[in-house]
Amino acid sequence: MPRPIVATVHADALRHNLDRMRRAAQDARVWAVVKADAYGHGIERVFDAFRAADGFAMLDLAEAERVRALGWRGPILLLEGVFELRDLELCSRLSLWHVVHTEEQIDMLAAHKTQVPHRVFLKLNSGMNRLGFAQHRFRTAYARLSALPQVEEISFMTHFSDADGARGIAHQTEVFARVTADLPGERSLCNTAALLRHADDAAVRGDWVRPGIGLYGSAPDFPTHDAIDWQLLPGMTLSSRVIGVQALATGDSVGYGSQFVADAPMRIGVVGCGYADGYPRRCATGTPVLVDGVRTRLLGRVSMDMLAVDLTPVPNSGFGSEVTLWGRAAGGQILHIDEVAQAAGTIGYELMCAVSARVSVVSA
Numbered sequence: 001m002p003r004p005i006v007a008t009v010h011a012d013a014l015r016h017n018l019d020r021m022r023r024a025a026q027d028a029r030v031w032a033v034v035k036a037d038a039y040g041h042g043i044e045r046v047f048d049a050f051r052a053a054d055g056f057a058m059l060d061l062a063e064a065e066r067v068r069a070l071g072w073r074g075p076i077l078l079l080e081g082v083f084e085l086r087d088l089e090l091c092s093r094l095s096l097w098h099v100v101h102t103e104e105q106i107d108m109l110a111a112h113k114t115q116v117p118h119r120v121f122l123k124l125n126s127g128m129n130r131l132g133f134a135q136h137r138f139r140t141a142y143a144r145l146s147a148l149p150q151v152e153e154i155s156f157m158t159h160f161s162d163a164d165g166a167r168g169i170a171h172q173t174e175v176f177a178r179v180t181a182d183l184p185g186e187r188s189l190c191n192t193a194a195l196l197r198h199a200d201d202a203a204v205r206g207d208w209v210r211p212g213i214g215l216y217g218s219a220p221d222f223p224t225h226d227a228i229d230w231q232l233l234p235g236m237t238l239s240s241r242v243i244g245v246q247a248l249a250t251g252d253s254v255g256y257g258s259q260f261v262a263d264a265p266m267r268i269g270v271v272g273c274g275y276a277d278g279y280p281r282r283c284a285t286g287t288p289v290l291v292d293g294v295r296t297r298l299l300g301r302v303s304m305d306m307l308a309v310d311l312t313p314v315p316n317s318g319f320g321s322e323v324t325l326w327g328r329a330a331g332g333q334i335l336h337i338d339e340v341a342q343a344a345g346t347i348g349y350e351l352m353c354a355v356s357a358r359v360s361v362v363s364a
């Protein structure tokens with residue numbers, strides 16, 4: 001028998017979340033962002049649910065090839081563009097649209113021999129200072145690209161640093177609007193947070209939105225809002241089972257470092273899930289977990305292959321009881337990944353991407 005830990009990808013939830021994004025996007029088209037192997041869910045597993053999107057966006061050429069291999073004939077966008085000249089051959093062959101964020105990528109396009117002119121998204125650094133042309137270089141980049149026979153159509157794009165937080169997006173949208181003001185072409189600005197929080201404004205929605213995390217059911221701005229506020233459903237469940245039960249007397253401790261000490265007699269369950277499965281070791285006593293759908297808490301330190309949970313609120317539980325580390329229990333109860341991520345001092349994105357290769361993944 002394999003260990004009982006399983007990651008389940010919920011196609012119904014992914015479809016629901018895409019629909020939610022589409023409603024927020026109104027008349028804008030929706031890229032389904034599937035970078036990092038669909039945020040850890042697996043491109044092949046999410047493809048069917050997301051084929052109602054208008055396009056797929058990712059970073060890796062190999063991931064773009066996988067989406068084409070699944071039969072997708074619509075738009076695919078490489079969010080970081082190409083890394084070397086020969087990548088452009090694949091872009092030509094697979095009709096990939098690509099971001100251009102640096103002069104070197106324009107040089108590569110100029111050197112690329114192709115019969116098929118490319119669609120590119122010229123990226124402005126409007127304040128995040130990650131990728132993109134600085135404001136004063138943007139027009140020159142546009143002029144260079146426009147003059148290339150290798151380029152068929154130029155669209156414009158930027159990315160927000162604070163769409164999920166207090167600073168917001170106004171400082172960046174002002175820059176984007178000013179720098180691209182009279183340039184003809186489609187526009188793309190929004191990630192999930194911008195789409196859910198700021199897209200009442202048609203100029204912010206633009207022509208294409210680029211939600212990632214919301215598609216997978218995590219709130220982009222937790223704890224200000226949670227997945228329920230945004231009407232998102234968990235795209236993934238990480239579940240396992242109780243593989244052992246211990247009865248503790250007052251003063252007994254649990255696990256490495258004796259981090260938890262019982263102040264009364266209690267029953268604990270030992271669960272087949274540890275940090276080698278991708279469950280964060282930083283989660284401490286009190287981190288929420290569901291046993292047979294009932295909310296209880298982690299106890300003590302997470303070890304490589306096991307962790308312990310308090311069975312006090314679940315008196316009928318025992319060996320084999322279902323444990324939901326995050327996601328949806330068999331009875332429908334939900335533990336949102338954002339709560340677990342918060343307990344680990346991180347975000348839902350990191351947890352879903354970190355589920356390890358030894359965990360079997362199934363589709364539901």
Ligand SMILES: Cc1ncc(COP(=O)(O)O)c(C=O)c1O
Pocket residue numbers: 033079159190191192193210211212213214220
């Ligand atoms: C350029 C770009 N667009 C869109 C996204 C999707 O962002 P999110 O997952 O926050 O919706 C990302 C993710 O980091 C990104 O880098």
